[in-house]
Amino acid sequence: MSSHQVRDISRCTITPQRTTESPQTPERCQLTSWDLSMLSVQYIQKGLLFYTPSSLKHPSNPTVHLLKKSLSQALLHFSPLAGRLKIHHSSSPSSSSSSSSSSSSSMYVFIECNDAGAEFIHAAADVTVSDILDPIDVPQIVKSFFSLNGALNYDGHSIPLLAVHVTELIDGVFIGCSMNHSVVDGTSFWHFFNMWSEIARRGGEGSDCISAPPVLQRWFGDLDPSLVRLPFSEADEFIERFTTPVLRERIFHFSAESIARLKAKANEECNSNRISSFQALCAHVWRSVTRARKLSPDETTTCKLLIGNRTRLQPPLSPFYFGNCVHYVDTTSTAIQLLSHDLGWAAWLAHQSVATQTDATVRGTLDAWVKVPFVLQEGNVDKWGVYFTSSPRFNMYGNDFGWGRPVAVHCGGANKFDGKVTSYPGSGGGGSVDLEICLFPEFMNALESDDEFMDAVSHS
Known part of the structure; x- marks a missing residue:
């Protein structure tokens, strides 16, 4: 299925239509260290597949009209999503002991909540739902169901932070x-999707009140926000x-x-219940x-x-905190150690890595970043790492826009x-999990031939 089968029908910019009853919006949101570390990463791309609602077949297309209205x-x-990134440069005296005058540059990045708007594209493709669901691998055409392909989060100063x-x-x-992944993490991404679908489900009425308003104030812990800057003068650094x-790219189903x-x-193998x-x-x-991978x-x-x-x-942040509040936890082993021990040994290593992530540890990641700022690079991923992202706890299948639940969740070509392993709740619910695994073809072929792995996969 070629991406050329997707053809644009219309493009427009959707802006918030404010009234005197509209929620107050901040003028700017400064980015935290978690946000800044994502600047060289690509946008989050996730989407939902539905069977055609009857209203979509109407000549005036009220479904698309409703999606635009409810998005506005x-x-x-979620006013930051209608804004743009702003970058200010500053210089401060260098700490060098040299007698010559010198200065060090830093970069201050924030979201200007200027209502510049989100991009909305209405398109069509001559494929069916079964064309998307039936193939073993995720069809390449799915990548064409998303906008801003290849865009980095840093590009958000000149392109929309959200494209539908x-x-x-x-x-x-x-x-x-x-x-834009410097604006949201997965929790905030799906929070927005949930609230958008809630508004649409009500027919776009009563949008002044939603069931779970976001918390837009960024959290810096014990840090002075003015210290959270990038020590660079140019973006190419x-x-x-x-x-x-x-x-x-293949989705494996686990019941x-x-x-x-x-x-x-x-738990039995490591004599634990944890x-x-x-x-x-x-x-x-x-x-x-x-x-x-052999x-x-x-x-x-x-x-x-x-x-x-x-x-x-401690105290916990609101589940509706809007921004990034995530980091990677590593569990490392040699190949021979990992494969000569049983499942319980590997699971216990992972458990211990997660268990160490206390309030003090999390705050420590913020302190460490200020001392040694860094920006994640997709090209620097661990060659033999397995990266687990997203979460089966996210409410993906609860996104009912007024015509029923989705039949599938897919991500685009970004990141x-x-x-790379992306986790979804199982389409059948009930505690099942779907994992989209990305591997080089020779590794995927070997994985599919691995009886121990495939014995745990549901084929229904």
């Missing part, structure tokens, strides 16, 4: 969102464009029963991918879990590399 109303509450791409299929509709390699068996096995279902599943995938015995491999920090802080 949602932006009243609504693609009509022969018997369905796909709503794809590309959202920390921005690196990333070209996605040729990968196979609640299969995950329960993995959890029980892991291994979580997701930790057991991640350990299973980590070991399986390492086998598929690493030399002394090669180092890392299981990297992107964990949320809102509930780890894809060998070893």
Whole structure:
């Protein structure tokens, strides 16, 4: 299926339509260290597939009109998404002991909440829902259901922070969102999606009140926000464009029963009851991918879990805190250690890594960043790492725009590399989990031939 099958019908900019009753909006939102570290990463791209609502077949297309209207109303509450990034440069005296005068440059980045608006694209494609769901691998055309492909978060000073791409299929509709990852993490991404669908489900009425308003004030912990800056004078000092390699991308389904068996096995093998279902599943995938890669015995491999920090802080942040509040936790082993031990050994390593992430540890990541600021680079990922992102706890299938629940969740082509694993709640619910695994073709072929891995995969 060629991406050329997707054709644009219309493009426009959606801005918040403010009234005297509209929520108050800040003039600017400064970015935290967690936000700034994402500037050289690509946008979050996630979308939902639905069967065609009857209203979409109407000549005047009231469904697209409703999506535009409700998006405008949602932006009243999530005003940073209608803004643009702003970059200010400053100089301060150097700490050098040299007698000559010198200065060091720094970069102050914030969101200007100027209502510049979000991009909205209405498109069409001559494919069916089954064309998307039936193939073993994720069809390449799915990447064309998203806007701002290849854009980095830093580009948000000149392009929208949010782009919505609504693609009509022969018997369905796909709503794809590309959202700046320096503005949101996965929790905030789906919070916005949930509130947008809530407004649409009400027919776009009563948008002055939503069930879970976002908390827009950025959190800096004990730090002075003025210290949270980038020690650069030019963007090319920390921005690196990333070209996605040729990968196979496949979604594997794990039933609640299969995950329960993995959890029980892991806990029994390490004589514990503390291994979580997701930790057991991640350990299973980590070991399986390492086998598929056929690493030399002394090669180092890392299981990297992107964990949320809102509930780890004391006091905890609101679940509706809007921004990034995540960081990676690493679990490292040599290939021979990982594969010569059982599932419980690997799961216990992952559990211990997560368990150490206390309030003090999380705050420590902020302090450490200020001392040694860094910006993540897609091109510098661990060669033999397995990166687990997103979460099966996110409310993806609750996004009912007024015509029922989605039938599938997909992500675009952004931030894809060998070893990337994206977690979704299972489409069937009930505690099942779907994992989109990205691997080089030879590694994916080996994974599919791995009986131990595939025995845990649901084929229904």
